[in-house]
Amino acid sequence: MTERIGSANYTAGPEALLSDSVIVTQVEKAIGWARKYSIFPYPFATACCAMEFMSLSMAPYDIDRFGAALPRFTPRQADLLIVIGTVTIRQAPILRRVYDQMAEPKWVMSFGACASSGGFYDNYTTLPGIDRVIPVDVYVPGCPPRPEAVLDGLMMLQKKMQNERQRAFRREVVEPDLI
């Protein structure tokens, strides 16, 4: 029973007993909440940005606080592909295969200028952005990005995970245009 006194609501009876121990929500929201705090990243690290990625595990940044501390080096156990560094045209099919081997739901972070656009490499060997071969959920700018920027990108991604419709198959697979 809820009584209204002045501008406040006061709960009495069984509701008062349960109010501290029961949470009512929607299944989609609960799944989103669980997913965003249990991220298993797969670091596809190829170049100097990887040093910056390592610093995320150190005490000043402590990516563990976001539930994303344990890197997995098999795509079967990962749900966040973090592409870190320059990707060459020859590596593109490998990146695509790693992405395809990850189970749904899965997300992709493009870490740094090289992964996002090829960076300052304007030549025939460098992939001008990983979104030519796999879909990207969040781009983190910088050469290399500051760890704070990566955490910012991670929080944006967590917001996306929370608000996404939790369906078995997330999206149409984009066919790569370079491989």
Ligand code: SF4
């Ligand atoms: S963005 Fe800069 S730091 Fe990162 S891989 Fe490219 S050149 Fe290296």
